[in-house]
Amino acid sequence: MSNVKQNKELTRRDMLFGGLRCAALGVMGAGGLAAALKRKKLLREGKCLNNGICPQCHVFADCGLPRARSIRDKNSERSDG
Amino acid sequence: MNPMRRTGIILLTALIISLFFCFAAGADTGALRFPPPDFESGYEMPATETPPSASDIYEYLAVIVLAAVLGLGTYFVFTKRKRKYIWGLMIFSLAFFGFWRRGCICPVGATQNITLTIFDQGYAVPVVVIILFLLPLVLSLFWGRIFCGTACPLGAIQDIVLLKPLSVPYWLEVPLRLLGYVYLGMAVLLAVTGAGFIICRYDPFVSFFRFSGSLGALMLGGAFLVVGIFIGRPYCRFLCPYGILLRHLSRISKWKVKISSDECIQCRLCEDSCPFGAIRQPTGEASGEELARRKKMLAVSIVLLPIIVFAGGLGGARISSLLARAHPDVRLADRIYREESGEVAGTTDQSEAFRSTGDQSIESLYELSAEIQATYHQGSRLLGAFLGLVVAASLIRHTVRRRSREYKADPSDCLACGRCFELCPNERLRRQRIKEEEDLRVG
Numbered sequence: 010m011s012n013v014k015q016n017k018e019l020t021r022r023d024m025l026f027g028g029l030r031c032a033a034l035g036v037m038g039a040g041g042l043a044a045a046l047k048r049k050k051l052l053r054e055g056k057c058l059n060n061g062i063c064p065q066c067h068v069f070a071d072c073g074l075p076r077a078r079s080i081r082d083k084n085s086e087r088s089d090g
Numbered sequence: 091m092n093p094m095r096r097t098g099i100i101l102l103t104a105l106i107i108s109l110f111f112c113f114a115a116g117a118d119t120g121a122l123r124f125p126p127p128d129f130e131s132g133y134e135m136p137a138t139e140t141p142p143s144a145s146d147i148y149e150y151l152a153v154i155v156l157a158a159v160l161g162l163g164t165y166f167v168f169t170k171r172k173r174k175y176i177w178g179l180m181i182f183s184l185a186f187f188g189f190w191r192r193g194c195i196c197p198v199g200a201t202q203n204i205t206l207t208i209f210d211q212g213y214a215v216p217v218v219v220i221i222l223f224l225l226p227l228v229l230s231l232f233w234g235r236i237f238c239g240t241a242c243p244l245g246a247i248q249d250i251v252l253l254k255p256l257s258v259p260y261w262l263e264v265p266l267r268l269l270g271y272v273y274l275g276m277a278v279l280l281a282v283t284g285a286g287f288i289i290c291r292y293d294p295f296v297s298f299f300r301f302s303g304s305l306g307a308l309m310l311g312g313a314f315l316v317v318g319i320f321i322g323r324p325y326c327r328f329l330c331p332y333g334i335l336l337r338h339l340s341r342i343s344k345w346k347v348k349i350s351s352d353e354c355i356q357c358r359l360c361e362d363s364c365p366f367g368a369i370r371q372p373t374g375e376a377s378g379e380e381l382a383r384r385k386k387m388l389a390v391s392i393v394l395l396p397i398i399v400f401a402g403g404l405g406g407a408r409i410s411s412l413l414a415r416a417h418p419d420v421r422l423a424d425r426i427y428r429e430e431s432g433e434v435a436g437t438t439d440q441s442e443a444f445r446s447t448g449d450q451s452i453e454s455l456y457e458l459s460a461e462i463q464a465t466y467h468q469g470s471r472l473l474g475a476f477l478g479l480v481v482a483a484s485l486i487r488h489t490v491r492r493r494s495r496e497y498k499a500d501p502s503d504c505l506a507c508g509r510c511f512e513l514c515p516n517e518r519l520r521r522q523r524i525k526e527e528e529d530l531r532v533g
């Protein structure tokens with residue numbers, strides 16, 4: 010195979026890889042954004058984000074759901090008593 | 091090392107990896123379902139104390155540290171090109187992400203959280219987890235597997251025990267690598283169906299990071315480390331699901347790790363330096379006969395592709411009932427059915443607890459189990475087809491001949507450890523030049 014042909018192949022490959030990279034970046038960016046927005050949406054709707062693992066959940070301190078509230082109440086009862 | 095011993099060690103690796111799957115398949119998670127009994131004496135069960143979540147500051151700190159390690163790692167691998175810097179960074183990551191953060195949450199396990207976020211409408215992950223998961227992947231699109239070489243604690247713990255590296259023959263390396271796809275597929279399937287997060291549950295090293303764990307987990311981790319003395323990073327190469335994502339993204343990375351900083355002179359000094367089998371030899375000119383043979387093989391592989399995918403799908407569907415047993419509700423329903431029909435005598439803790447709580451009727455449990463099994467049927471079919479596709483793609487990849495005039499680090503397998511740099515005479519010349527320039531500047 011001549012060098013010219015090989016270089017052409019390389020450029021074609023580079024272009025293909027460049028395109029794939031952009032596509033992958035786009036998918037990851039869009040996916041990341043969608044996941045972050047989903048979290049916001051669930052929080053707004055007052056839904057549990059973490060399958061009820063309250064004490065280890067990031068929003069436990071401010072969570073208004075009944076389970077989180079009752080655990081917080083129990084915790085404060087325990088610390089008072 | 092003599093060939094007998096080498097074969098023995100390689101077989102041992104295969105055995106440990108099979109044991110890993112048995113361990114994962116046989117573990118009983120039923121205890122999680124066991125509800126507290128009703129005490130007639132009035133005894134009150136103490137509430138389970140779970141430590142509060144780490145404050146958000148620590149979570150963001152982890153992201154900042156990861157970004158810094160990846161940035162520094164890229165600089166060390168691509169500019170400094172020195173193993174000792176890369177090694178130092180790796181040790182830091184082992185201490186910070188492994189022992190200090192206790193291996194959690196890491197991008198490897200986050201694969202499942204992200205999967206569940208995609209498939210479960212009621213589940214979402216914190217932004218920190220999204221960033222931790224995506225950062226190494228995005229980086230790999232540009233610089234390859236810097237994360238594996240410098241930031242991953244699982245990789246680091248295996249790297250430090252690698253004292254007497256042996257090469258795994260290519261014919262064995264390729265099928266062993268396919269196991270990672272099985273593990274990734276299973277992890278996705280089990281996460282989606284709510285059966286659990288197997289990557290975290292069967293993480294072989296987390297018990298070391300936490301200085302605690304079941305005997306089985308400790309033994310499994312220990313076995314990986316013992317094998318890791320001879321076989322470079324067995325978990326990374328043959329199992330890690332996140333490594334598979336990194337592998338594919340690195341293949342199209344913009345900049346690749348180069349063994350030689352200059353044109354390769356084919357001195358062959360680096361040939362055996364990679365303990366992870368990532369160095370590819372120059373191919374030379376192919377004869378017309380070989381090209382014709384490869385073309386034929388390529389055509390056959392392409393024809394075989396849909397057949398293998400279809401067969402994989404069929405095979406997956408056939409084992410769906412077996413896979414569905416990973417779900418606790420399916421196991422419970424099966425147990426109750428066998429007890430009710432008199433197939434087995436006696437009860438288990440789970441079946442007794444199910445009856446005594448009375449929260450759910452047996453019929454509704456059966457219905458739930460049937461629903462889950464239907465999901466598994468679809469999921470296993472897809473999993474089988476996916477594995478078929480992986481096998482077919484691997485066949486095609488091996489029929490395509492890539493021309494290369496130099497020794498190259500295969501971007502998909504290179505873990506950016508920097509070992510091969512040290513042996514390249516071009517690299518030594520480069521370092522000497524830099525030193526001379528620095529001396530001149532100082533002088």
Ligand code: SF4
Nearest residue numbers: 238242245326330333
């Ligand atoms: S292959 Fe997986 S476990 Fe190994 S270093 Fe890479 S991400 Fe970590």
Ligand code: SF4
Nearest residue numbers: 364504505507508510
């Ligand atoms: S830098 Fe890559 S090719 Fe070189 S020894 Fe390390 S893993 Fe192997």
